[in-house]
Amino acid sequence: MSVALITGGGRGIGRGIALRLASDGHDIALVDLNAGPIESVAAEVREIGSKAATFVADVSDRDQVFAAVDHTYEALGGFDVMINNAGIAQVAPIDDVRPSDVKQIWGVNVDGVLWGIQAAAAKFMATGQTGKIINASSIAGHDGFAMLGVYSATKFAVRALTQAAAKEYAAHGITVNAYCPGVVGTDMWVTIDKRFAELTGAAEGETYDKFVGGITLGRAQTPEDVGAFVSYLAGPDSDYMTGQAVLIDGGLVFR
Numbered sequence: 001m002s003v004a005l006i007t008g009g010g011r012g013i014g015r016g017i018a019l020r021l022a023s024d025g026h027d028i029a030l031v032d033l034n035a036g037p038i039e040s041v042a043a044e045v046r047e048i049g050s051k052a053a054t055f056v057a058d059v060s061d062r063d064q065v066f067a068a069v070d071h072t073y074e075a076l077g078g079f080d081v082m083i084n085n086a087g088i089a090q091v092a093p094i095d096d097v098r099p100s101d102v103k104q105i106w107g108v109n110v111d112g113v114l115w116g117i118q119a120a121a122a123k124f125m126a127t128g129q130t131g132k133i134i135n136a137s138s139i140a141g142h143d144g145f146a147m148l149g150v151y152s153a154t155k156f157a158v159r160a161l162t163q164a165a166a167k168e169y170a171a172h173g174i175t176v177n178a179y180c181p182g183v184v185g186t187d188m189w190v191t192i193d194k195r196f197a198e199l200t201g202a203a204e205g206e207t208y209d210k211f212v213g214g215i216t217l218g219r220a221q222t223p224e225d226v227g228a229f230v231s232y233l234a235g236p237d238s239d240y241m242t243g244q245a246v247l248i249d250g251g252l253v254f255r
């Protein structure tokens with residue numbers, strides 16, 4: 001039995017990953033800023049038939065991330081897969097970005113992933129086992145998007161950490177990969193769309209529709225689409241893969 005910890009597991013893509021991995025037979029630890037949403041996803045995980053544990057933590061705080069991993073190990077009797085999914089978006093033209101904005105988004109999207117990598121690797125090495133670390137990058141980790149400059153920079157940084165960590169931990173049997181979704185209709189996109197509307201005068205929904213219109217497969221992505229790929233990254237079929245940040249976006253950014 002494998003145990004997977006998912007940060008930002010209270011909604012959106014994190015919830016989609018949790019439900020898919022539970023269906024695959026993993027037990028699930030859910031970490032997020034507030035108890036309510038992760039308790040509700042934990043109930044869904046238990047309905048599927050897997051064990052679930054929850055832990056409230058802010059991923060930008062290193063000690064809290066280490067505590068979340070320890071809690072997972074104790075509550076579920078193991079720890080095998082770390083999914084550094086929590087992230088936030090910011091929409092602003094580069095001219096408007098201020099130090100406090102950079103500090104906030106960097107703290108969650110980059111520091112949060114770094115602490116998650118460290119905490120997971122430390123636990124895998126302490127228990128003498130192999131493990132899988134999976135990070136959330138984005139199409140914006142492959143292309144810098146207008147109005148999403150700093151967000152894109154954080155997602156490029158996630159790719160860099162993924163590559164470096166893969167090289168550093170390979171000798172310990174730890175693989176590190178990232179998933180790069182495209183346009184997933186979560187609360188994050190509701191916020192992005194509203195901010196674009198404020199900044200550009202676009203109607204609400206217009207920016208989302210424009211992005212979705214560019215997708216080769218002709219529809220927005222769902223959290224289940226992301227969950228299906230993370231299922232592969234979390235399972236034995238991806239054992240020979242490390243250091244990769246793979247686009248799973250319906251054909252939007254081509255590499």
Ligand SMILES: NC(=O)c1ccc[n+]([C@@H]2O[C@H](COP(=O)([O-])OP(=O)(O)OC[C@H]3O[C@@H](n4cnc5c(N)ncnc54)[C@H](O)[C@@H]3O)[C@@H](O)[C@H]2O)c1
Nearest residue numbers: 008010012013058059086087136138181183184186187188
């Ligand atoms: N939605 C998309 O189109 C899309 C595309 C590419 C990549 N991503 C990435 O996928 C991940 C999940 O995105 P989503 O769309 O589900 O977002 P979302 O906003 O719907 O959910 C994010 C979750 O992370 C939690 N969270 C935020 N800050 C946190 C913190 N400091 N500590 C702990 N938890 C925190 C939130 O409370 C929320 O439950 C993010 O890293 C995002 O950048 C999303």
